Amino acid sequence: MKNLEGKTIFKKHKTLTLYLNFENKMKKIEHIGIAVKDIKASNELFAALFDEPAYKMEEVISEGVLTSFFQVGESKIELLQALNDESPIAKHIEKRGEGIHHIAFGVDDIESEIKRLEAKGFTLIHKAPKKGADNMMIAFLHPKSTNGVLVELCQEIR
Ligand code: ZN
Numbered sequence: 001m002k003n004l005e006g007k008t009i010f011k012k013h014k015t016l017t018l019y020l021n022f023e024n025k026m027k028k029i030e031h032i033g034i035a036v037k038d039i040k041a042s043n044e045l046f047a048a049l050f051d052e053p054a055y056k057m058e059e060v061i062s063e064g065v066l067t068s069f070f071q072v073g074e075s076k077i078e079l080l081q082a083l084n085d086e087s088p089i090a091k092h093i094e095k096r097g098e099g100i101h102h103i104a105f106g107v108d109d110i111e112s113e114i115k116r117l118e119a120k121g122f123t124l125i126h127k128a129p130k131k132g133a134d135n136m137m138i139a140f141l142h143p144k145s146t147n148g149v150l151v152e153l154c155q156e157i158r
Pocket of ligand 1: 031032033104152
């Protein structure tokens with residue numbers, strides 16, 4: 001197919017088809033979660049690393065965490081500090097120390113993704129999406145079904 005200047009525009013159509021096919025699947029790494037002991041100190045460290053400060057801090061009481069977010073291109077880095085000893089972050093740090101805690105993938109339709117993954121045999125920690133930080137509905141997969149990697153699905157609340 002050619003446009004008025006005689007240049008081929010076939011590629012544009014191909015990209016569009018590809019996008020439509022993947023509409024309901026994982027689209028990108030939305031963020032990587034990093035467990036830290038002292039979020040204030042880590043905010044300074046990561047602000048120096050990215051040459052840009054965190055764009056927000058937010059408590060997620062249901063998870064017992066204080067979070068901060070950095071934008072890095074199209075993805076984000078989420079720092080997580082435990083608010084109490086029962087927090088999953090407190091347990092993670094006790095067992096493994098500070099470091100990468102989870103990888104979050106952005107999806108368009110979290111409920112259909114949960115159903116798709118359950119049908120494939122993955123173990124979901126949350127069988128229904130719940131409210132997470134940074135205006136997202138979220139659900140976690142159990143790391144025992146994903147090679148030890150804690151996977152989060154997230155869908156932006158519009
Ligand atoms: Zn997260």
